[in-house]
Each structure stands twice: as C-alpha cells, then as structure tokens.
Amino acid sequence: MSILELKNTTKTFGDTIAAHEVSFHIEKGEIFGFIGPNGAGKSTTIRMIIGALTPDSGEIFVDDQPISKDPHYKNKLTYVPGDVNLWGNLTGDEVINFFMKTRGYTNTDRKDELIEKFRLDPKKKCKAYSKGNRQKVALISAFLSNADLLIFDEPTTGLDPLMERSFHEEVIRAKNEGKSILLSSHILSEVEKLADRIAIIRDGQIIETGQLADLRHITRIEYVVQAKGDLETLKSLPFVHEFTQDHDSTHILVDNDKAPEFLEALHPLQPMQLETRPPRLEDIFMRYYEDRSDQS
Template identity: 60%
Template structure:
C-alpha cells in the first residue's frame, strides 16, 4: 500500500487553475522526486498534502487516510518548507526541543548528533540566524521525528555545498530505515542523486513520470568530437542542439532517438576524438520544457 497516494487532484483559485489532475503514489522506503520550475505547482500540491489549503477536486491519502477527512494522518508526516520561519526569541535548541516534544520524540542523543553533523550553533536566538541556519533547525527537527513520510520542499535552499551533502546522506539514511521521502526541488542534480522515481510538473500538470532510465525518450546525449576536417555541417543537423566550439572540438547534444543517424553521419568524417557523456536529469528536464512550450 502506498504511503502517499494522490488521485487526480485539482486546485483552483477562482478562474486560475494552479494544479490540474495531478496523480502520483509513493511506496514505503521510496524517495520520490517532484521537479519543475518555480510556479509549476509543486508547493501548491504539497500544501494540499499537509492540509494547509483545501482540495478543489480529487483525493489525497496518507497511509490510507483521506487527508480531507482524517487529520490523524499528520502524525505520519514531517515537513520542511523552502523558506523557514522560526520563533525569533527562541534559541535554535529551544525550537528543536519544542518540535520534538510536540511529536513525543525524546532521543536527545540523535538530536545532538544532528546538531553536530549540520554544524549548527543551537544557543543563538533564531532572529540572529541566516536563512541557511534557519533551514538547518527545520531539517534537524524533521530528521529527529519518527515520521513515515518526509516532505521536503526546496530543502537545501540557503545551504552551502557541504551541508547539501549532509542532507543527502540523511535522506539516504531515511531510505535505509524504510521511510518515504517526497523531494520537491528545482535543483535537478539533487533529485538525480536521491530519487528512485520522478514526476515532472509543468503549468500545474504532471507531464512525465517514471524512473530516470524510463525517460530516455526525452533525453539528449552529449558528444564531444574533433576532426582535422571541416565538420561544421554537423551543426546544421536537425537533431543536433546547443553546439559550442572549443578550439577544434565541437560540444553538442544529440536527440537520443537520433543517435544511430548521428553515428552514421560521423562515419563520413575522419574523427580524431569522440567522447560521450550520459544523459542527466537536467537534460531531460530542459528537453521536455523546450519541446512543450
């Protein structure tokens, strides 16, 4: 049984449709990536999951509980937004302790480990914290909870690369413990590293879902080629994109489905250097958005 199931959910604000017929299901122990640019509908969908806003149409179930009817499901969720607000006159430790107490969590050893891991000074008042430190307080509090579903909405906003890595390691730990994670982000490399499956949302609609390997039909492969001959005609091929010249080398992207045609074209030249790079989630993302504008 999925820990989270979203069935054809729509959210209207008057005549404006922010989310339309969104469906997805997250299994226990799965990290699910939810990607799209700012304004695509990611945060609106999450707000409906956590009950912050109502659902216009459709249903959302957490651990088989209908979120519009049974608020007991909230005990199953731990949520971190992308822009955290804290009580300004409380210290970081006081905020963490309060949130732990609210969830009935008493493992202070785990709390202290996380504070050290995230390099937080917990004795400063929250009003003195930078955006990154406020984010750390929220993440520590979330990882201290014994939730079944962790929802992170742009969770590494404001964190430096070292702390981003720390966050990634903690998400992997959750997965090993059989917990589920919904990771909403526009940082594609982050989702690519962590997610088992992804959904791409555009203009409030899910336009692609699946495992990374299953989305090969909208990818492009990167090639770096070099020749002592004039290979400039390659730049004019319909399936070749984003061409950059670096000395004698051409750096370019080729539509995945046209790779056989591209390799046949290369046979007509005396290529002295050929290098490829595998498709990345960012290539999938950009390709799809370019194609669907």
Template identity: 55%
Template structure:
C-alpha cells in the first residue's frame, strides 16, 4: 500500500483550476521530489494531502481519507512549510515541546541533539527570531518526532548552506530508518542529492513522474572525448548534438537512448580519454517544462 496515493485529484478556486487530475504516489521508504514552477500547484496538492483542503478525486494517506481522517493521519506525520509562523510570546523551545507533546513524542534527547546541530537558541521569544530561526523551530520539531511520513515544503527557505547540509544529513538518517518523505523544493540541486524519484507539476498537471535515474534517459548526456584517430562523420549522426572540437578535445551531447550506440562507435577511434556526464535535474526539469510550453 502506498503511503500517499492521489488519483485524478482536482481542485478549483472559483473559476480557477488549481489542480487538473493529479496523480501522485509515495511508497514506503521512498524520498519523492515534488517540483515545478511557482503557481504550478505544489502547495495546493500538499494542503490536500494534509487535509487542509478538500479536492475532488481519490486522496489517500496511510490508506485513509485526509479530509475525513486528518486527526488520525497527523499523529504519524510531520510537516514543515516554507513560511513558518509561530506564537510570538512563546520561546522557541516551548514551541518545539508543544509540537512534540501534540504528537505524544518523548524523544527529548534527540531534540537536544538537533538544537545543537542547528546551532539554535531555544530560550528566545519567537517574535525575535529571523526567518531562518523560525524555520529551525519547524525543522527541529518535525525531525525530532518519530513518525512514518515527513512532508517538507521548501524546508530550507531562509537557511544558510551549512544548515541546508545538516538538513540533508537528517533526511538521509530518516530515510535509513525506513521513513517516507515528500520533498517540495525549488532548489533542484537539493532534490537531486536527496530524491530517488521525482514528480514534475506544471499548471496543475503532473507532466512527468518516475525514478530520477530512468528519467535521465529521456534527455541528453554530455560527452568529452580524446581519440587517437579523428572522429569523422560524427557531426552528421542523428543522435549527436552541439558537436565541436577544441584543442583535440571533442565535446557533444547525445540522446540518452543512443548513448550505448555512440560509445560503441567512439571505441573504434582508439579512445585516449572519455568523460560522460548525465543531465542534471535542472536540465531534465527545463527540457520537460519547455516541451510542454509548445
């Protein structure tokens, strides 16, 4: 059974179609990257998963209806939004304790470890905190809880690079524990480091979904090669793009599905050095995004 399962989920705000038949699956022990441009429908989808909004279609979390069974679902779920609002007169430590108490969590030892890792002062009033420190309150509260599902919506917003790396370490930790994670982020390098699968949403529709390794085959890899014999006729090959030679180094891009064929052809020219670079997530995202603009 999927931890999260959305099938043909739609949501309208008046005459505006925010979601148009969204399909989304998160399996146990998986980290799913949920990406798309601003206004694509990411946050609306997450709010339906959390039971904050009611959408048309079939929505399930732990096999339960998030609208009808939100209280039960939230006992086993931690959520971090991208813009955290806190009680101004409580200290950060009091807010963390409150969130953990609501989930009946007693892992105070790990809470203290997280406070130290994130270099956070829990004694100050929340009204004095910067955006980054408010974000740390939400992250520590979520990561200190022993639950089966973690939902992060732009979780590192306002954090410096060191704190981002600590967050990434914590995500790897909960993944090793067999937990499930839905990560929505505009930082594609972060998604690329953490996620095994991605779903790309645009204009309220999932335009691509699947394991990142498989999706990379749908776009081009970059090749840098030095050969003893000149690479003749390669520029005219249908699978080769952006071909050029600079001081004996030949560079070009090749369609993922033709990569094996091209490597085999190159081997006939006595390879001296060969470097292949798979497409980055940003390149993959842009190729799919631009393809749907046509």
C-alpha cells in the first residue's frame, strides 16, 4: 500500500516548467531515492508534497487521500531541508522539545540517545550553531516524530562522515519501524546504499523509476582486461567507451546490454585476466546526462 503517490503533477513559474507531469509512488516501509542535479525539479516536487507549493495540475495522495481534500495530512509527514533555519535565541534542546511537543512525543530517553549519537551540544543557542549542527537539530527532531513519511532533501549537507553514518543507521531504523522515507540527495552513493527504489528527474520530468537492478540496462559495465592480443582493436566497437590503460591492465566501459558481443570480440585476443566491476548508481545517473549532451 502506498503512503504517497503523485499523479501527473505539474508546476510552472511563468514560462518555466519546474515539474512536468511528475508521477511516482512510495510504499509503506520503503526508502525511495529521488535524484537529479540542481534545477531538475526535486525541490519543487518536494515543496508540492509538503504543501508549500500548490500544483497547477495533477494530484498528490497521502494514504490514498488527495491532499487537496485533507487539511490534516501534514501530520503524517516530517520534512528536513538541506539548509535548516532555526530560532536563534532558542537552544537546540528547546527546539527539539518544541517539535516533540507539537507531535505529542514524550520519549526523552530516545531524545537523549539521538543527541548523544549525533554529538550535539543541546545547551548552545541555535545562532551559535554551525550549519552541520543546525542540521543535526532538524534530523533529531525528525527521527523523534511519529510521522509515517520522513522527507529528507539533501539531509547530510554539513555533516562529517561519522555523522553521515549515524544518519544512515537512523534511516534504516525508521524503515524497520515501518516508516517510509523520501531521500533526495546529490550523494549518489548514499542513495545507492539506502534506497529500495529510485527515481531520476531531469528538466522537471521523471525519466526512470525502479529498483537499481532494473536500471542496469541504461548504464555501462567496466571490464579490466589483460590479453595477449592488441586490445586497441576494440576501440572501434560502437558499444565500447572510455578505453584507458592502467599499468598492465586495460579498463573498458561497455554498454551493459552488449556484454555478449563484447566477450565474443574479446575472445580472439586471448584474454589472460578479466575482471568485471558492476555499474553504480552514479554511472546510471551520468549516462543520462552524457547522452543528453551528445544530442545537444
């Protein structure tokens, strides 16, 4: 069952189409990755979901109810942007307590656990916090909420690698508790590590949605080869890309759906060593934009 569904959601600003017929859904207990570069339409889409923007057309559903007809749907969501603004004269602890009170959450042991885990000094005033510490306050508040859907837009901005790991652990914990997560991030390895499914948005349009394994057809796989024959002869093949040499090995990127043809062409060259490296989400993401540049 879906916790969130967007159907042909469109938003324009003058002549600029920020989101065009965006459609996807998030299942309950699912981590959904939402990726694309700046200006692709991620933040516009998220702002429509949280009610900060009204779609020009299309519909958004939370728990199968259109949000346009449910004034209380926001109680089921919590949202953390990439750049958090807090009340400067309040301490971190006071801000967290405020959000706990608005959500009716009273587990102070859990609050203390998260404060320690994210290494936050809760007694400092927010105006004295760095960007990373402001982010921690918002993340702690989000994980303390009883929301069914957690929405994170570039959530680890300003966090060091140790705190990023803490964030990842808490996302998995939230999922295990049955919550759903919408994770929008430029850190592709983060999405690859956490997400059950992903959507790629470009120029305001969703261009792919699915499990990472289902998107392998649009990427390339890396082969590391040592052979007796001249591997340079493979350069002319239309499905071979980024032919580079490293010490005694040759690195070759091959269209994933052309692996049989590549191996057939490689066989006469008497390969002595062959290693394959599976494609990553970053490869999938960049492939789209490379292809678009080639067409422009």
